[in-house]
Amino acid sequence: MKFSENWLRSHVPTAASRDELTATLTAIGLEVEEVTAMGAGLDGVVVARIVECGKHPEADRLQICQVDAGQGELLQIVCGAPNARAGLMAPLAMVGAHVAGIDIKAAKLRGVPSNGMLCSARELGTDADASGLLELPADAVPGTPIADYLGLPDASIEIKLTPNRADCFGIRGIAYDVAAACGSEVLPFDASPIAAQSQRVLEVELAAGADAPRYCGRVVEAIDASARTPVWMAERLRRSGVRPLSLLVDITQYVMLELGQPMHAFDLDTLQGPVGVRHSRQGETIKLLDGREVALDDSFLVVTDAAGADGSRAIALAGVMGGFDTRVTDATRNVFLEAAHFAPSAIIGKSRKLGLHTDASHRFERGVDPQLPAQAIEIATRLLLELAGGQPGPVVEAVLPQHLPAPQPIRLRRQRIGRVLGLDIADADVERILRALDMQVHADADGWQVTAPSRRFDIAIEEDLIEELARIHGYDRIPTTLPGGPTRVAVPSETRLDEATVRRQLAARDYLETVNFAFVDADLLDRWQAGERAVVLANPLSAELGVMRTQLLPGLVDTLQRNLARQAGRVRLFELGNVFISDDSGDGNTAPRETQRLAAVICGDARNLQWGEPARKADFHDLRGDLDSLAAACGATLQYQPAQHPQAHPGRCADVVRDGQSIGWIGQLHPRLQRTLDLDVDAYAFEVDLAALVKRPLPRAGELSRFPSVRRDLAFVVADSVPWAAIAATARAAAGPLLREVLLFDRYVGQGVESGQKSLAMGLILQDNSRTLTDRDVEDVVTAAVASIEQEHGARIRG
Structure with missing residues (x-):
């Protein structure tokens, strides 16, 4: 979430400096990722009008401009901007100003005097655009300090929000947290109803049940859609990471950033009422605002009107993006404003399914206050009437109250706060913090009854309220104390070798540990003939990671190949991890059976290059010796029985047997498998069940013989x-x-x-x-x- 510092301060006045404000935001869980200061040190930069423009006699790309800076006489400025023209309003750095690291002085450019510098947005530090002069509205007054005109200095602050803090996707939501942390109050917000001047309405019908329980709309007629977005709004949008487009679109974006409620504006003349919300039909298509036509299935929500052959045309993809055919343009004269509440479960994953990511879907997926749609309509209407005129109709609202979440009172006990946090917070501070967070607080003998605002989906139990108190009161103020009472010491069992010792033992024998994904490509398992009874993922991260591994060696050998491809001639790798096999329980249901295994693979020279002995390639017995060393640490002796495995070389493979039970296999990879894997070296590997390998008898002290052997x-x-x-x-x-x-x-x-x-x-x-x-x-x-x-x-x- 990115926003303007001045915009936030207009909602919650505070004496905190910028550094103190950003530090406070991070301390209360709204981590500040980036702060971009803009517009500092603009003394001597004013609004100016270019009265005349003429060619420079010595340079094709320069123009000689006569500029009105509100001083009663024109200033001559030599300018090279391509958009410099008579009548343009632009910032002017006067002689003596300091802009973009340059001290502005009277100078001659190619022999022509110049008394200042006309500026781009980049030179002012308000934007990265340096393609031309910053164009200001025609009604700007020459001589006005540019800092006052643009609301500078300011800063663009970007915070990282956790998924449970969807309420902070609007300036108002952040303001309540700042008010609680800084001891201030959020200013009242005028969302009073606007009287209807027209009786024209579009009826609204809801047919998606709990997925779309509220929808508000209003007709506004006779607007001037070509009106320009005012500078103050455009600058707030720009500093919040949104590029201004047109007045109607900018108003909906502005309300979304201020309240956290996504909105949309339809061209009323392209609609046929009534408007409705329903689930999409399999194969239904819609052309979106970005020009793409997408095919939907029955999991999407769509906003519809009565046009089309069946009387139900999709005009917007609910919670994601509006439709192309009903978009507003500069020719729009009548508009239908809409704001709705959609259940997060109905929107989650829908934009990603279509390869989209929109501000609306980002908010609806995490949850939007169900009480906001009507407020958003009133605020957007007020802005529209002030900036583009028009005649509003009455607000039409369709609601399914049984499907709307209703905040419930939560019991907060005074003693529970001290027990959980380890410190006592004064009753007055508890009530101040909770009320500053816009909660309803009623005190009783043992504590309080607290009702969270509807936008706080994350407040459900007593511990949630205690977390809010800790967050605002300050984590740094919670004392560090050691736990009291008896401590139960868990003694590791001596009847098995612990995993850390297994890792150390193999590392001591020159192995490197790898950690691979437990989900793999089904084709890889098929090449290993290990795909039978594989557990298929219902929601894989990608098609290449669609099943759970049934063995460790496919992933381990894949890692071996990556090392060989990077010129590692001698590779010794091991992995300790779980494998998963679909296990039929006998009642028709299959449940994955999870087993912990140990696998290793080697190739290349048996030892690192040295002068003391001739080089030789690693073989079966080298790998067997490493496995025997692990068995010896467990007090066991392994037997190796010749065997045939589809993954192993015939005649160079054995079952690993302990106490008469096979616990795995060891051998050289089958030449056919190596060719399939495009592995051009001989590789030796083993894979064994870890639990069977690391068990050991309880160590007992024994007498050492005093007699010779x-x-x-x-x-x-x-x-x-x-x-x-x-x-x-x-x-x-x-x-x-x-x-x-x-x-x-x-x-x-x-x-x-x-x-x-x-x-x-x-x-x-x-x-x-x-x-x-x-x-x-x-x-x-x-x-x-x-x-x-x-x-x-x-x-x-x-x-």
Whole structure:
């Protein structure tokens, strides 16, 4: 919301300086984003009339002007503005003035004396337009100080409003907040009814129920639509970010900015009564004020008249924009002014659906005071009669009172204020603040009965009133106190590894964490063959973000590709997040099932470039080692069972198993998938259920053995298809309680080992807590382990 500082002060007089005013606005929740000062230091700049214009003898683009500045004699000014002409009223900086960083002096331009400078709006600091002289109305009086004439100095203040403060989309709404914060009062506003001078009316019919419960209109005949917008109104509009267009349009814009009530003016001679409001029909079209013709569905509201083949022509898109065919022009002589109340739910999203954004829709989407339409009609009528003449008819109002929100009294307890805010506010201050905010306040024994004005949709419960008191009284005046009473300390569970430790563990192994959207493109999931049972969003941000992700890897690999495209040769990424799968509950309804997962992907070199070892590419075992390190932190050992996954390379993929249960998979991405994704490097990835990975047994203290350990190394020849994990499991089961650890320290294939076989060398580390092991103890364990491995896996001791 942008507005003129002087305009605001005309509603709420205050001694606060500009800096104090803007600081106060921010402190009470109306955050000031920008302040643009204008028109300061214009001493010596006056209104002037160009009496004569002639060509400069030495320059084609310069003119010699004889200017009347109200001094009784003409001044000669050399001017290069393209719009300089006889009869033009424009600002003149006299000799001695300081404008646009220039000290104005008597000078000669190409040999011709010049005694001042005719100014553009940019040179005065009132606008960015520097295309020519600022043209003033013909009735301006020469010699009038320009600051007085234009209402300067002033400032354009822009504030950022939260969606609940729709009442501050009008100057009057902001004025009540300023009055409460600065200890002043809002001046009375004349919205008294104007007597009808004509009996011509257009009847109004409402057919949209609660979506359009109030509509007011008035006919004004015999106006002069070509009348020029007065300078004071044009300047207020301009400083509020609105470009003046024509008197009729400017009046409706002016009332909207002052009250917060959007309005529209129709050319009465283009209408056929009655006027109505209804829902649009599927496929119905309307040509809008901007010249676009749009097709509507049945979710829109339209204003209609009785023209058209079916007796119901759409003449405006309610709450958004007027229609082209009924617009007002300079030829308009009779006008129909309208102001209505539309429910926010009926307007929300409609302008965006058509690719529009209008001041009216911005306000109606957030809520407009339902009591304002009649006031807006009276104020607009008064302005129209003063500036363009005319004969007004009576105000016609159609209303559905059962659908209009009615403010209800709210109980405000004195003790509750102190309990919520932690400080006591004097009763007199409570009543002053609430009344300054235009609330009705009735005191009783325990507090007050407070009724908020109809424009304050955000005031519904006692805590809302307390928030208003805190906001105006000052957040900085609320004391900082520590909470009292016992504090419950939440102790993290020792039976699972916390997420922060998981992140630190992976970061320590040179991974970077990514955070991707939980909603993705359905086509991406289809390329991963992961689109089955995807949860489709009812209201997606865009078509590319239409479904919830069923896996983490599609988004993670997409991030990998972005890094590779930016010349990152070695990439190691992980993500910890939720996936969503549509889960049929059995009663015909599907509800999304949410699961937390951990995924990682690597490509490029196994290590950063260094001189100590030769470079090599990362492989399956590098990624597996990183996953094993996480499992070790949870006190678990993972098993890897060869598996087939549609997303993984055949023969380079395994199920990740913990305690006999598959918790995910690990492997190289399938070459076909890499080609589909246009990924030209080998990438390795895993994705596992986080809850199953991070659970761990309750840590218990154990005795460290004081006796030495014994190591026995064995080498077996076994079929290449037998995994090491199966051999290690057999060794642990056969060795019994004396086995502390089993290690694989060599794998060999080649000369001396038959084709299809491999040699695995492992070490068995044995130890007892109560005694030193004897040779017989060790031999018994080794014999049992060898026998079990030979029997279960067809292995033999390598000679």
